[in-house]
Amino acid sequence: MTARGSRFAGLGRHLVLGAGAVLMLLPLLWAVRISFLPAEDVFSPQFHLLPSRWIGFENYARALTASPLPRFLLNGVGVCLAIIVCQLLVAIPCAYVLAKARVRGQWLLWLAVLVGLVIPPAALALPLFIMAAQAGLIDTYAGLILPWTISPLGIFLLRQAFSRVPDEIIEAARLDGLGEWEILVRLLVPAVAPAIGALITISLVAHWNDLLWPSVVVTSASKATPPFGVMLFQVQEIGSDYGPLLAGAIMIAAPLLALFILTQRRFLDGMAWLGSK
Amino acid sequence: MVAPAALLLLLLILVPLALVTATAFTDWHLGGGAAAFVGLETFRELVDDPDFRTAVWNTTRYVAFVVPATTLAGLAAALLIVECRRGQAFYRMVYFLPSVATLAAMAVAWQMLLSPSVGAVPQLLRLVGVAPGNWLQDPETALPTLGLIGIWSEAGFAMLFFLAGLKTAPRELYEAAAIDGCGNFLDRLRHVTLPHLAPITAFVLVFSTIHALRVFDTVAIITRGGPEKATLVALYFIYQEAFSLFRTNLAAAATVLFIVVVLALSLLQLYVVRGGRGR
Amino acid sequence: MSVLVVRSVSKSFGSVPVLSNIDLDIDEGEIVSLLGPSGCGKSTLLRIIAGLEFADAGAVEIGARDVSRLPPGARNIAMVFQSLALYPHLTGRENIALPLRVRRMSRLQRILSPLRLSASVRTIEREIDDAVDDLAARLAIGEVIDRVPARLSGGQRQRVAIGRALVRDSRLLLLDEPLSSLDAKVRVQARDEIVQIQRSFGVSCVFVTHDQGEALAISDRVAVMLGGGIAQFGTPAEIYRNPASLDVARFVGSPTINCLEGIVDAQGRVHTGGFLFDTRLAEPVGRPVTVAVRPEHVRIGPAREQPGHMLRVVRVEDHGHDGLVHLALGDGGALSLVARSAQAVALRAGDEVPVSIAPEEALYFSPAGMPLGPEPVRIADYARG
Numbered sequence: 006m007t008a009r010g011s012r013f014a015g016l017g018r019h020l021v022l023g024a025g026a027v028l029m030l031l032p033l034l035w036a037v038r039i040s041f042l043p044a045e046d047v048f049s050p051q052f053h054l055l056p057s058r059w060i061g062f063e064n065y066a067r068a069l070t071a072s073p074l075p076r077f078l079l080n081g082v083g084v085c086l087a088i089i090v091c092q093l094l095v096a097i098p099c100a101y102v103l104a105k106a107r108v109r110g111q112w113l114l115w116l117a118v119l120v121g122l123v124i125p126p127a128a129l130a131l132p133l134f135i136m137a138a139q140a141g142l143i144d145t146y147a148g149l150i151l152p153w154t155i156s157p158l159g160i161f162l163l164r165q166a167f168s169r170v171p172d173e174i175i176e177a178a179r180l181d182g183l184g185e186w187e188i189l190v191r192l193l194v195p196a197v198a199p200a201i202g203a204l205i206t207i208s209l210v211a212h213w214n215d216l217l218w219p220s221v222v223v224t225s226a227s228k229a230t231p232p233f234g235v236m237l238f239q240v241q242e243i244g245s246d247y248g249p250l251l252a253g254a255i256m257i258a259a260p261l262l263a264l265f266i267l268t269q270r271r272f273l274d275g276m277a278w279l280g281s282k
Numbered sequence: 283m284v285a286p287a288a289l290l291l292l293l294l295i296l297v298p299l300a301l302v303t304a305t306a307f308t309d310w311h312l313g314g315g316a317a318a319f320v321g322l323e324t325f326r327e328l329v330d331d332p333d334f335r336t337a338v339w340n341t342t343r344y345v346a347f348v349v350p351a352t353t354l355a356g357l358a359a360a361l362l363i364v365e366c367r368r369g370q371a372f373y374r375m376v377y378f379l380p381s382v383a384t385l386a387a388m389a390v391a392w393q394m395l396l397s398p399s400v401g402a403v404p405q406l407l408r409l410v411g412v413a414p415g416n417w418l419q420d421p422e423t424a425l426p427t428l429g430l431i432g433i434w435s436e437a438g439f440a441m442l443f444f445l446a447g448l449k450t451a452p453r454e455l456y457e458a459a460a461i462d463g464c465g466n467f468l469d470r471l472r473h474v475t476l477p478h479l480a481p482i483t484a485f486v487l488v489f490s491t492i493h494a495l496r497v498f499d500t501v502a503i504i505t506r507g508g509p510e511k512a513t514l515v516a517l518y519f520i521y522q523e524a525f526s527l528f529r530t531n532l533a534a535a536a537t538v539l540f541i542v543v544v545l546a547l548s549l550l551q552l553y554v555v556r557g558g559r560g561r
Numbered sequence: 562m563s564v565l566v567v568r569s570v571s572k573s574f575g576s577v578p579v580l581s582n583i584d585l586d587i588d589e590g591e592i593v594s595l596l597g598p599s600g601c602g603k604s605t606l607l608r609i610i611a612g613l614e615f616a617d618a619g620a621v622e623i624g625a626r627d628v629s630r631l632p633p634g635a636r637n638i639a640m641v642f643q644s645l646a647l648y649p650h651l652t653g654r655e656n657i658a659l660p661l662r663v664r665r666m667s668r669l670q671r672i673l674s675p676l677r678l679s680a681s682v683r684t685i686e687r688e689i690d691d692a693v694d695d696l697a698a699r700l701a702i703g704e705v706i707d708r709v710p711a712r713l714s715g716g717q718r719q720r721v722a723i724g725r726a727l728v729r730d731s732r733l734l735l736l737d738e739p740l741s742s743l744d745a746k747v748r749v750q751a752r753d754e755i756v757q758i759q760r761s762f763g764v765s766c767v768f769v770t771h772d773q774g775e776a777l778a779i780s781d782r783v784a785v786m787l788g789g790g791i792a793q794f795g796t797p798a799e800i801y802r803n804p805a806s807l808d809v810a811r812f813v814g815s816p817t818i819n820c821l822e823g824i825v826d827a828q829g830r831v832h833t834g835g836f837l838f839d840t841r842l843a844e845p846v847g848r849p850v851t852v853a854v855r856p857e858h859v860r861i862g863p864a865r866e867q868p869g870h871m872l873r874v875v876r877v878e879d880h881g882h883d884g885l886v887h888l889a890l891g892d893g894g895a896l897s898l899v900a901r902s903a904q905a906v907a908l909r910a911g912d913e914v915p916v917s918i919a920p921e922e923a924l925y926f927s928p929a930g931m932p933l934g935p936e937p938v939r940i941a942d943y944a945r946g
Contacts, residue, residue, distance in 0.1 A: 015365075015366075015367070018362050018365060018366060019366070019369070021362060022359070022362050022363065022366070022369075022373050025359060025377070026373060026376040026377070028434075029376055029377055029379060029380055029434065030376060030379070031395060031402065032380075032388060032391040032392050032394075032395045032434070033379070033380075033383065033388070033391060035391060035394055035395045035401075035402045036388075036390070036391035036394060036395075039394055039400065047400055048399060048400065094286075095286045095287050095290060096287065098283035098284065098286075098287070099283065099284045099286075099287030099288075101283065102283050102284045103284075108284070114284060114287070114288055114291070117288070117291045117292070117295070117296060118291065120295065120296070120299075121291055121295040122548075123544065123545055123548035124295060124299065124541060124544070124545075125492065125495075125496055125540075125541075125544050127496050127498065127517055128302075128537050128540050128541050128544070129294075129295070129298045129299070129302070130520075130521075130524070131302055131305075131520065131524045131530070131533050131534060131537055132297075132298035132299070132301040132302040132305070132534075132537075133294070133298050134524070134525070135301065135305075135312065135530075136297070136298065136301070138312070151294075152294055154290055154294070155287065155290035155291055155294050155295065157291070157295070160287065171644055171646065173642040173643065173644050173646035174646045174647075174648060174649075176611075176613050176633070176640075176642070176646065177640065177642055177646035177648075177725075178648075178659075179612075179613070179632065179633045179634055180611060180612075180613075180633045180634060180638065180639070180640050181634065181659055181660040181663055181725075182634030182635070182660065182663040182664065183634070183659075183663055184668070185283075187668065187671070192648055195650040196649060196650060198650075210382055213384065214384045214385060214386070214499075216385070216386045216498065216499045216502060216503075217498050217499075217502075217517070217521070220502065220521075221521075221525055231384060231386075231387070232384055232385075232386035232387065232499070233386075235384075235386040235387050235389070235390060235503060236386065236502065236503060238390075239390075239503070247394060247400060250390060251390065251391065251394060253387075254384075254387035254388070254390045254391055255387070255391075257384050257386075257387040258383045258384040258387040258388060261382050261383070261384065262379065262382060262383055265375075265378075265379065265382045266375065269371065269374075269375045270371070272382075273374060273375075273378060273442060276378070276381075276439070276442055277442055277443070277446045
């Protein structure tokens with residue numbers, strides 16, 4: 006292969022990839038464009054790529070004030086935070102025992118984790134809804150959070166990570182006089198930090214973006230999470246006002262996108278975990 | 283240390299699993315009276331239900347379109363990206379971005395992109411003199427259009443997994459291939475890269491199948507199963523039966539079938555992964 | 562005074578016996594090696610002493626206190642692991658300080674210590690810092706103490722691991738093949754350092770190794786472990802010169818001791834294929850005997866008293882200061898010997914050389930592998946007789 010040939014090949018690659026990149030970003034870019042359009046431009050028969058007049062963040066302001074969007078976002082943050090904290094508190098000790106201890110009946114627990122791993126969460130929406138209804142958890146934060154406090158995937162990931170920590174480190178810590186909990190918190194948790202990062206990433210994406218469960222268990226706008234908020238938008242008057250609607254949609258997707266762009270390497274490594282299991 | 287996890291696994295996974303299975307064999311519906319065991323009656327009713335048949339057919343078509351396309355798009359992107367000397371991180375980020383973006387919100391963005399009145403694609407088509415259709419409202423095109431959105435949002439995962447696989451491809455293998463005379467890109471692709479990626483491809487296929495089976499957000503936001511039930515898919519059918527029509531036992535039976543399919547695919551995946559490692 | 566007493570300890574994993582009836586007694590300030598091939602149970606014994614495994618039977622006493630049932634943290638022992646087991650995300654300083662914090666602070670204080678809330682915690686933190694600095698200076702790692710293990714060299718990592726073990730003033734230091742991860746050149750240096758450190762801190766050491774050269778070089782006493790039992794416990798000189806069995810003789814020494822099969826005659830002398838060992842064994846005529854000869858005792862060239870036996874040189878290994886000469890009798894290799902000799906360089910394969918062995922430098926073993934007491938026969942006596 007000549008240098009010239011490889012340079013052309015490289016150029017071609019970048020052309021193809023660049024076109025693909027534009028396609029991938031197109032919906033987002035289009036949404037951004039519309040979110041800055043004044044109302045009269047949206048349906049104007051004359052096509053303008055750029056807004057005919059600069060309205061600044063007016064549509065964003067309208068989305069935030071004319072709808073409970075701030076409430077949705079706040080709910081989303083709170084619910085995701087609570088879910089992730091619970092998942093970690095439950096999964097870390099469990100994964101440690103599964104990886105490092107010899108306890109009777111351990112295989113049974115492991116089996117339950119594996120079952121949980123292959124059951125798609127969406128499939129359990131119906132029975133969980135029945136249970137939530139019985140427990141009086143419909144339209145409560147508890148109803149949004151409690152069903153997801155256990156993460157079989159998290160236990161699985163962390164168990165794999167704990168298994169890779171050498172036993173000698175744990176034995177050294179026992180000789181140093183550390184208790185089991187202290188070994189776990191001080192030595193092992195930092196050692197499996199990448200796996201914990203992966204779990205947080207995967208969980209955050211899954212639950213911030215989850216539409217099905219909130220639409221099942223939440224009935225009032227005051228408890229809605231962002232994706233369910235989108236569903237509510239459409240039936241409200243703002244739904245026909247495209248500028249603010251897309252400004253709202255962008256603000257709902259923005260937190261995760263920002264996090265992703267800021268921490269892309271770790272974020273993608275975390276996601277690649279899903280494949281390496 | 284395992285007590286909370288054991289309790290929650292039982293309460294939030296095993297009990298619901300048992301509950302939904304049990305419900306499928308009764309005539310119970312939410313808010314109704316005592317349940318009576320009806321055996322397979324619910325399943326018979328389900329199979330006879332035209333909506334259910336539509337949902338199964340639509341889901342099958344959706345999966346058959348989205349899965350191969352997602353896998354091929356991901357593979358192509360990964361093969362191109364891994365050869366880049368510059369910009370790898372950038373492309374990786376851009377191609378994965380749709381997988382992170384809240385699909386419910388992005389569904390609205392897609393609606394705008396394809397909307398006959400304000401969409402970019404129809405406007406572009408008009409520029410070149412082609413009359414755009416109202417794809418999301420046309421029973422013929424609604425499902426394939428949702429499929430495109432599905433590919434758009436899932437291809438990032440396929441690309442990521444393939445990239446990870448390509449990064450582990452042993453350099454020595456390529457050097458050996460070069461010495462053996464496999465000089466050009468296509469030779470290397472056929473004799474080194476694709477065989478190396480075979481187990482990952484199998485994994486990606488199953489992974490995207492399971493994901494495609496779970497298509498819900500775009501249907502719920504954009505088409506609500508319509509037009510004329512052209513986009514009625516498995517999960518949306520269950521959702522409607524369970525939470526709008528309150529035919530709980532029917533929804534439970536459909537859920538059981540859904541779980542069985544996913545379970546079978548997961549076992550297949552396990553088998554494939556084991557096979558890949560055994561080699 | 563004994564620092565460590567192991568009393569009739571036995572252990573099996575499932576139905577596989579690993580240790581049977583082990584007795585061991587280690588004095589203050591001593592370095593004792595547990596030497597044996599892999600699978601002999603030496604690491605298991607060390608782990609039982611540490612409390613990481615429990616014995617099926619028998620007792621472990623440390624400082625005259627029965628610790629058999631105590632958890633490892635309560636035994637006041639220190640251990641350096643094969644992989645060193647440094648906490649990877651803690652700096653050298655934090656690694657060394659951790660055992661001190663466990664001893665000096667309550668659990669709550671340890672958790673809150675980064676906040677430096679109370680004056681007492683601040684004082685303890687300062688004292689720990691001083692203790693670590695002091696120790697780091699003595700171990701010559703003061704410069705690198707604030708690096709994480711991944712950024713230390715092999716030797717520095719080892720010293721941090723030893724520092725973590727020494728910092729708590731334990732009376733007993735256990736080392737589980739700590740040198741095995743180092744390459745050959747650093748290894749010798751590191752083992753000298755261990756001895757120096759051990760001497761200057763005066764701590765008693767139990768050192769597990771499969772490398773007999775290492776064991777002989779650093780130990781006050783060596784416990785040779787074979788097949789789950791202690792085959793011999795003695796000073797390196799005793800182990801090397803008066804092995805308690807043929808197995809010990811074979812395991813210790815490199816290259817392996819030469820073995821010749823022979824028969825006792827009426828005068829108590831031993832005839833082997835070609836050699837006559839003019840000794841006086843108190844054994845009946847016709848009894849088979851194994852004669853074991855260290856390579857350095859196989860002399861090339863005629864001895865003054867003996868004409869020497871003509872053997873053929875098969876191969877020469879030149880080690881510089883001396884060399885090994887592989888010798889054989891005849892073509893069939895009915896007899897083969899290895900000699901360590903300064904003259905190795907001058908020899909070529911195929912040379913025929915006279916070889917002699919002084920009978921008093923040979924060791925004699927019964928068919929069961931037990932040593933046979935030769936009456937020490939001086940060459941002078943023999944010449945006179």
